Amino acid sequence: MKQFFFWLAVVVSLNATKLWATEPVWFGNENAQRILRINSAMDLASFEPILKKFVELHPDVRVAYRDVNTLELYYLTIKDQKKPEASLVISSAMDLHLKLVNDGYAQTYQSSFTDRLPSNFKWRNQLFAFSLEPIVMLVNKKAFPGVLPEDRQSLLQTIRQNEKAMTKRIGTYDIRQSGVGYLLASQDARQADVTWGRLLEAFGSHDVQTYCCTHDIIDDVASGKLVLGYNLLGSYASQRAQEDDRLKMILPKDYTLMLMRAALIPKGAPNEEDAGIFLDFLLSDQAQKMMQTQGLLFPIQPDMNNPNDPYVVNAPGPTGIIELDQQLLVGRDYAKQKRFIRNWEMALEISEED
Amino acid sequence: MWQKSPNHRALSEDEEKKALENAPSLRFRFILAGVLVIGIIAGLAINLIFDYSQKLADLSYDRLLRSALLQMDENVGLMRNEVSIDIPWSAFATLAQAEEDRVFYKVESLEQGFITGYQDLDSQPPQPPVLDQIQFYNQEYSGEMVRFAWVQRHITDPETAQTVRIILGQTRLSREQMASAVTQKAVEVVVFIALVAITLIIIGSHLVLRPLHRIERALEERAMGDLTPIDINTPKETHHLKVAINHFMERLQSNLEQLENYTADAAHQLRTPLASLRALAENARDNTSPERQHQALENIVKQCDALSQTVTLLLNQAVVSHRLQTHRLEPIDLLAPITASCREQAVAALHQGVLLSLDCDLKETLILGDAFSIQQMMQNLIENAVRYSREDVERGTEIIVQVSEFERFYRIKVIDYGVGIPDIEKERVFERFYRGRYDIAGSGVGLAMVKDIVDHHSARIQILDTEPKGTTFQVDFAKLRFNEDTV
Structure with a gap:
């Protein structure tokens, strides 16, 4: 694994410098007591309304959102394993996220929202998909x-x-x-x-x-x-x-x-409570509906009542869902x-x- | 007389309750023993199930692990003299059947070193490595217990030969889940069976003990003095109890009858002397002559003495009978009570002009017996001999008590030279209140008591004729033999 790490690190370091320097974008009340740091490989355009809605619902939480490239995010999470900075890590690179969980960098989280999630959209109660x-x-x-x-x-x-x-x-x-x-x-x-x-x-x-x-x-x-x-x-x-x-x-x-977008809470992450609350919010009907109606993301279980909605996947052929399980390790x-x-x-x- | 409770009184309700609380419960013991046995069996079964379910889970999931390992193994090859592996997706799809289990693996070649996977994984198997033989073992990795499958094989082509080692592991979550699911189901069944069994035991104990309660009720509900046998229907197991109770009641009844007879006879015996006493007293009252009056009073005193003797005898008999029933026989020196009674009687005999002598040269005569009873027996025999002695024949006023030793017993003889007892009467003298001659004072209970004492000691009594005239009572007491009887 070390060689693997080294080899990829060389590749990454070529383009990495500018990404690491990215400053987080802040949401919510500046005086809020609690700070939730999210590292995410997701364009802010798709995520901003959801973040705004969240801080509106939870005025005592301030969110720092940092957009990081998927591969970058993987190494950043491993690098920070001793003292993670982010409370929640969101990525579309399901395989890297699953590998993080497999290798023991994530912690378990369970709530009524994660329990409601179909089992093929989560793994070990450590990795949760909120979009397909x-x-x-x-x-x-x-x-x-x-x-x-x-x-x-x-x-x-x-x-x-x-x-x-x-x-x-x-x-x-x-x-x-x-x-x-x-x-x-x-x-x-x-x-x-x-x-x-x-x-x-x-x-x-x-x-x-x-x-x-x-x-x-x-x-x-x-x-x-x-x-x-x-x-x-x-x-x-x-x-x-x-x-x-x-x-x-x-x-x-x-x-x-x-493809699923998935989130995990790093092991030893600060403010894990708010990370859980945010995760619950992402999985809630309210956020899922927002994704569909505001055209942000594809929700896991879209509202099928509107067949012409572009956010209901209407594939002309077969769909190959990338399964969120150990096969991704291959x-x-x-x-x-x-x-x-x-x-x-x-x-x-x-x-x-x- | 009977053995009785020392201070007989009805128990109060509270005391009854207390006694009931303290008494050991048959039903409780029965249930406790049953529950214990079932508990132990259930415990053993559960222990076995735990073991078995672990093995079962390992067996099932080891198959997946083996299959994945073989799929990986099949995709190991040599490319430009270097080992390469293209892990098939299906290998991990196999492992994904254990849905939530993390997967770790490492492929290495002994010549080339690390090829792929998790480099810090320990590739040394616990057993000595054997080529192409898969080993399964548990080992901790990444903070969790992991089940590993391990295989090593040679891979050769014309130019190179290498030894490839594949280690594939998955965490034990699914195994534990399966094992606990199996265990839970089985434990549920075991516990259910155990509970049913315990319930059956409780119900059974109730049913089994019900006949006892019926007998109890039948006894409780009886009218006072009703000693007729119980005639309720009871199962075989309690039949003996019922029979025993009925026997007991029979004995009680016969004892009561005996007591009734005894009391009647005693009253009868006392009435005669009382009547004569009254007659004598009237005589004394009516007589004007002081001489005659004095004579009558003298008779009254004599009569009183006789009466007192009878009462003493009756009392002694009660005491003896009580002792015989309550005191255990113990080793005693037979001579002690004999000499004591001879000494006691000698003076009284002399008053009546009878010479009592003890003829014995034994030093130690150990038997199993009750000294007080034997003394009473001797006293009765001697009194009886004194009573029937006469002065008009040769040696008529002589009584000899003789103790002699035989191989197995001691023989006591009380010899008098009195009137003797006709053969017809010899059999009846031991009957209670039987009196050979009414002209001679006596209660008629003395010899009956002697017989009781002799019987109780398992001794033997015989009435022989003394030559030329008179009666000899001969009693044989078994010797105390240490080697057999007392050890």
């Missing part, structure tokens, strides 16, 4: 050559038919920098190994652009710099697609990955991960030094 969203492709309708793809096969076809127009105009995660990017890639490889191989090959031969973060990809798709973003988090994509006519969110028809196996990233680098014709 689809993984999507986002296209710029105007810039996209030809018919919009409906699945990965048709995307491959489009790339082959429009080699020039597609070169350097597809964006996806740098799986070395983004924890969730790695998770999605490894799940793609698991779901459909051959398709994934072809896709990777096509991405490599057409100079795919790699990013650390979802919103950078979305920005570039919106501006027309990219025509397609691959494997994006549904909540961000759908938020932008609603505001921006140029963008269209596509749920791949061959299979749609479903993807993060040291040897497997090393090999997977090397293959990815070779296919994309980029070296470690990039």
Whole structure:
């Protein structure tokens, strides 16, 4: 594990400096007695209304919200294990979060809200999912050559038919920098190994652009710099697609990955009581409803009464829910991960030094 | 006479309650013993279940662990002379069946070192390593007890050979849950059975003891003085109790009858001398001559003496009978009571012109007996001999008490040379209130008492004729033998 840590630490340190320096955003009354620090890999745009609602309901709590990249968050939590700064850690990289729990960095929490949560949305009463969203492709309708793809096969076809127009105009995660990017890639490889191989090959031969973060990809798709973003988090994509006519969110028809966002309370965390209260709030009907009605996130059990609601997942094909259990550890196996990233680098014709 | 409670009185209700509280309860003992036995059995069963459920859980989950380990093992290979492993997703999907259990693993090669997994995991198995043989063991890791499966095997290709070791572990949560679920169910059943059994015992004890209560009630409800047998229907087990009670009542009845007879006879015996006393007194009153009056008064005094003797005899008999029933026989020197009574009687005999002599040269004569009773017996025999002695024949006023030793017994002879007893009467002299001759004073209870005492000592009494005339009472007392009887 040490080697694993070391090796990844080298990769991370290249881009880490600026992320570690991120200052937290404060919510709530400045004079509030209690302070709840949340480290989270989630865009504030999706989370701000929920945080505001929380401090409104609990005026004696002040929330410090720090946005950290998923992989970053993993190392930060391990680094802080002796004296954790954050009371609650939220991430979309389910695998890293599960590994944190497996390796004993989280503490147990139980309440009537966590008891109500279906068992496949929690693990060991230490890891709790509060959102289930689809993984999507986002296209710029105007810039996209030809018919919009409906699945990965048709995307491959489009790339082959429009080699020039597609070169350097597809964006996806740098799986070395983004924890969730790695998770999605490894799940793609698991779901459909051959398709994934072809896709990777096509991405490599057409100079795919790699990013650390979802919103950078979305920005570039919106501006027309990219025509397609691959494997994006549904909540961000759908938020932008609603505001921006140029963008269209596509749920791949061959299979749609479903990702959970999960939270844990680090072992020895300060103010664990408020972390529990916040977690309960996230799982409460009120917050879940807010996610859906205000278009923030995809709730775990959406209100199905409104079939046209974009926050009710209506996948055209089968959904592959990434299960929140020990299998996630396989993807993060040291040897497997090393090999997977090397293959990815070779296919994309980029070296470690990039 | 009977053995009686020393101060007989009816118990008050409070005392009765207290006595009842202090008395050991048959039912309580029965239930206690039953509960104890069932408790021990249940305890043993539960202990076994605990053990068994642990084994069962380990057995089931070890299969998962083995299957996952083999799947990992199958995906170990050599690539460019280096060991590599591609852990299959399915291996951990297998482990995910233990839903909440953390997973730890390590793959290493003895030549190449750490390959993947948790580097700080201890890869030394508790048993000496044997190739291709999976070992299971518990070991603490990351703050929790973890069940590990361990395997080691050679991996070879034409250019290189390496020894690969795979350690795969999962925490014991699911095992404990399964074991406790099994245990809980089984314990519930065991406890249920135990409770049913205890209930049955309680009900059973009530049923078993009910006939006793019925007998008790039947006795309680009886009218005073009703000594007829109990005739309620009772089960076999209490039949003997019922029979014993009925026997007891029979004995009580016969004792009562005896007492009634005795009292009647005693009253009868006292009435005759009282009547004659009255006659003598009237005589004395009516007689004017002082000489005759004096004579009559003299007779009254004699009569009173005789009466007093009878009363003393009756009292002695009561005392003896009481002693015989209450005192245990103990080792005594037979000569002691004999000499004592001879000494006591010698003077009285002399008053009547009878010469009493003791003929004995034994030093020690140990028997099992009651000294007071034997003294009474001797006194009666001697008095009887004195009473029947006469002056008109040769040696007629001589009484010899003789003690002699035989192999197994001592023989006491009381020899007189008096009138003797006809053979027909010999059998009847021991009957109570039987009197051979009414012209000679006597109560008729003396010899009956002698017989009682002799019987009680398991001795033997015989009436022989003295040559040429007279009666010899011969009593044989068994010797006390230390080696058999007293040890």
